[in-house]
Amino acid sequence: MTTSKLRPHRLRSLIAGCATALAVLTCGGSPLQAQSVAVMVNGDPITNYDIEQRTKLNFLTTHKQMPREEVVNELIDEKVKIKEGKKFGVDPTATDIDQSYGQMASRMRIAPDQLTKSLESQGIRPDTLKARIKAEMVWTSLVRGRFKESLQVGEKDVAAAAQEGGDSSQVEAFEYKMQPIVLIVPHGSAPAVIESRRKEADALRERVQTCDEANSYFKSMQNAAIRETVTRTSADIPGPLREVLDKTPIGHLTAPEITKQGVEMVALCGRKPTTIDSPKKKEIREKMYAQKYEAKSKAYLQEVRKAAMIEYR
Numbered sequence: 285m286t287t288s289k290l291r292p293h294r295l296r297s298l299i300a301g302c303a304t305a306l307a308v309l310t311c312g313g314s315p316l317q318a319q320s321v322a323v324m325v326n327g328d329p330i331t332n333y334d335i336e337q338r339t340k341l342n343f344l345t346t347h348k349q350m351p352r353e354e355v356v357n358e359l360i361d362e363k364v365k366i367k368e369g370k371k372f373g374v375d376p377t378a379t380d381i382d383q384s385y386g387q388m389a390s391r392m393r394i395a396p397d398q399l400t401k402s403l404e405s406q407g408i409r410p411d412t413l414k415a416r417i418k419a420e421m422v423w424t425s426l427v428r429g430r431f432k433e434s435l436q437v438g439e440k441d442v443a444a445a446a447q448e449g450g451d452s453s454q455v456e457a458f459e460y461k462m463q464p465i466v467l468i469v470p471h472g473s474a475p476a477v478i479e480s481r482r483k484e485a486d487a488l489r490e491r492v493q494t495c496d497e498a499n500s501y502f503k504s505m506q507n508a509a510i511r512e513t514v515t516r517t518s519a520d521i522p523g524p525l526r527e528v529l530d531k532t533p534i535g536h537l538t539a540p541e542i543t544k545q546g547v548e549m550v551a552l553c554g555r556k557p558t559t560i561d562s563p564k565k566k567e568i569r570e571k572m573y574a575q576k577y578e579a580k581s582k583a584y585l586q587e588v589r590k591a592a593m594i595e596y597r
Contacts, residue, residue, distance in 0.1 A: 323356060324595040325363035334359060337412040344406055361585060362419035364592045369422035372430070376421050384417050385410070427581050435580060437572045445568045457518040457565070460529055461554035463495060464514070465537065468507045469546035481547045485540035494535040495553040510551070517558055519566045526563075529555065 323330040335355050342350045342358075350358075369375060376384075382396075389399040400410045428435065467481045492498050495513075502510035518526055528538050529552055538550045 321597050323360060323597065324593075325360050326367050326593050328363050328367075330356065330359045330363065334412075337408060338416075340406060340408050341403075341412050341416070344403075344408065360592075360594060361589065362415065364588045365419050365423045365426070365585070367592075368588045369426055372426060374422050374425050374429075376418055380421065381414050381418050384421060385414055388413075388417070423581065423585075427577060427584060431580050431584075435573060435576050437569050437576070441572065442565050442569050445572070446565050457558050457563075458530075458555050459515060459517050459558040460521065460552065461513055461515050462529070463498060463551040463553060464511045465498065465502055465549045465551055466509050466543075466545050467505075467540075467547040468509065471544075478542060478547070482540050482542065485537075485547045485549060489537045489540075489549070492535070492537050492551070495551050497535075498537065498551040507546075513553060519563050523563070 319331050319333050321329040322332050322335055335352065338359055339350060339352070339355050342348075342355065385399070386396045389396045392399065394402070403410055403413060467485055469478055469481050488501060492501060499510055502508045521529070529550070532538050532550075532552045534552055534555060536552060538552065540547045540549050542548075
């Protein structure tokens with residue numbers, strides 16, 4: 285049936301319907317306007333909706349209202365990062381991104397679906413966060429992979445920086461060999477029972493002079509356990525425990541500590557200097573690496589962005 289054969293009232297209805305649809309598609313705040321392209325980056329569009337979503341996400345994470353221009357530049361940077369990654373075969377799968385999304389939720393001590401609901405309650409699609417996660421994954425892999433050699437921090441530089449503080453003890457590191465010990469106290473035991481076991485632990489500290497003696501005592505004792513020897517360096521052990529271990533003679537037990545398992549101690553079986561980073565040197569090394577990474581990342585991004593085709597609409 286052609287238009288000329290339509291009845292007048294049906295033709296008017298059709299024209300009116302088309303006019304209404306056109307008004308919906310072109311009026312301010314409409315879905316089409318939200319999806320309209322604001323910038324083209326290497327043929328890949330950034331829509332006004334993308335900008336709106338990222339603005340909301342940034343506000344949620346920083347509690348600051350970021351200017352539109354900064355948001356646009358952030359999205360442009362991510363587009364060029366993603367393209368550069370593909371050039372070198374760095375292209376995370378949806379599974380990789382979902383796993384990282386889940387890890388982020390875990391750090392927040394919530395489930396991934398709870399993170400999704402939290403975002404949606406703020407009018408933010410989960411894909412908005414996942415897009416940012418993907419760009420970060422790609423760029424970190426690229427910078428670390430392509431510039432691995434230049435990002436290395438020399439031992440001499442670390443040692444020199446560590447010595448600047450003037451406290452030589454902060455740059456010393458030790459390797460500790462330990463055997464964790466526990467005098468088991470059933471859950472819900474009365475305070476008197478716990479105290480009795482603590483006194484028992486104190487008495488054992490006086491007797492035990494070697495790790496062989498510790499094994500002999502605790503492997504035959506009821507409601508007690510001694511674990512296999514573990515080796516840790518200064519950088520792997522929290523400060524308070526390091527202080528305790530440094531004051532404990534080799535072969536002796538640390539002071540008893542009440543925990544959920546019962547009364548716990550550590551038999552110190554060995555302590556010797558090591559060239560592995562001390563906590564202070566580890567902190568310095570990480571800081572110096574971060575500075576190198578940031579400088580290299582910035583220069584690399586400027587390079588790939590200059591080569592990009594960016595068209596503002």
